[in-house]
Amino acid sequence: MNSAHAGVFTTPHFLAPGASEFGVEPEITLSNGAGIAANLRYTYGLTDLNNFTAIVGTGSGPRQFRAGGNFTFDLFPDIEAQPGIGLATQALYYRLKPSEQVNVMGQLDLTATPYIHKTFINPDGTEIEPFLAIPFGLGFSGGQYKAITSAAVGTIIKSSPNLRYVLELGININHSESYVSGGIAFYP
Secondary structure (H helix, E strand, O other): OOOOOEEEEEEEEOOOOEEEEEEEEEEEOOOOOOEEEEEEEEEEEEEEEEEEEEEEEOOOOOOOEEEEEEEEEEEEEEEOOOOOOEEEEEEEEEOOOOOOOOOOEEEEEEEEEEEEEOEEEEOOOOOEEEEEEEEEEEEEEEEEEEEEEEEEEEEEEEEOOOOEEEEEEEEEOOOOOOEEEEEEEEEE
């Protein structure tokens, strides 16, 4: 069984302490029993260099319910000419149904996600924040575990003070999924 993790989404983008973000992330899984899914995300800015995100979602095919969260450490902030470099730690629990012959099973994925990102501002004021992330870790299910790894490349686009749009491509490296996701993040 492969991992069915939620995408990176806005993990590399940091919020001011006390600020919040609400996001909707639809995704299409392209491998291992393709399907569609949607995740709801709530992110809270803890400090200038730390965010916490809660995630809940559901999907079709073998990927069903998921819930969990991540904690992000921005090791080197995105300032001036310096790109942002950080690490997110994540725990997600999934309900998976690999096939008609196998009952629904639970899986816990514990991952670390190193990432790099940089914000660019166009002359019209639109912010574009491309990112590259390599989520890796362990997936636990049925008394066994496996190493999981993927790569994610995407961009976060800010065209108004309260909305950001996300586009992302995930590539299976080891016991993971290839996917395309996107979404909208609202900043109240």
